[in-house]
Amino acid sequence: MALWLFGEGRIENEMDTRRELTEIVRALRAHVEALADSGVEGLLGRVPAALAPSTVRAQGTVAQGTVASTPVAPHPLATTPRASTRVAAESPWVAASGVASVGQAPASDGPSPASARPPVRVLLSPEERRRQLTVLADEVATCTRCPLHAGRTRTVFARGNPDAALVFVSEGPGTEEELQGEPFVGAAGQLLDKMIVAMGYGRDDVYILNLVKCRPFESHEPTEDRKPNAAELAACRPFFDRQLKLLEPQAIVALGATAVQSLTGSAAAITRMRGTWRLFNGRVPLMPTFHPAYLLRSPEKKRDVWDDLKQVMQRLGPKDSPKNER
16 A cells, blocks of 8 residues: 555554454454364354455455454364375275275365364373373273173273374274273274274274273173163263373274264264264364274275275374374
């Protein structure tokens, strides 16, 4: 703007107006970011069009002025192009199912948390995290909150690295898991291990836990496994929440409909939810995907899961960054 066109008083008034508009825009931006941090969805990480700086300029008294602004940090679920990280388009565990490789990465027009701010956390030392998890596991081992305790051989708390940035969550242990005291040790567990290795991790580089810690079984046939019911999930949920809070993960992969619906609070079918980032407790990025047991029955769905896992790999970046340095 050519300031010499205006008188001195006009210039000072216009500068005051600009400063006021700048403060309004900054306050609005801070409010939107606070809403995003609290987990409010649908904001898309930007100021509403009616209140954007350009609109304020058009509707305000300073038609020829400019309001200083800085880019607004996008909401964790905002639609943004994915980073062009080099990720394998196909994986041996996918190809092993007999499905032809198409060599394509996930579609770039879906939601991505690549630019999301990392969850705010108070990091525990590895020693303190393990100590508190041990205390929690001892509590779980003596739990009598639901009828499942009466028929259990042992509880199944978790397996893997408590300091891992990546956590896998499933519904509950089966017969093999109860016998060995670890989640995912049967055929589905072997497939999950292959998936983890294909992501560039070792079996014990991640952390795996279930929503319920006792094996759900059919009352008329105790040897038959089943999904946990609502009462069982509710009884065990305080243990799960405490466990996940101690883990402080960077990302969660929810395996199967029961885990996905329980962690997201949505009753939508997993076929609609998988492959789309969600937020757990408004902070932790969560990727819904199919359960490995389902993949054993429907191997043609392995490519879908691999696409989901590639999004997780893109989100986390190199696996050798210790969590306590993030």
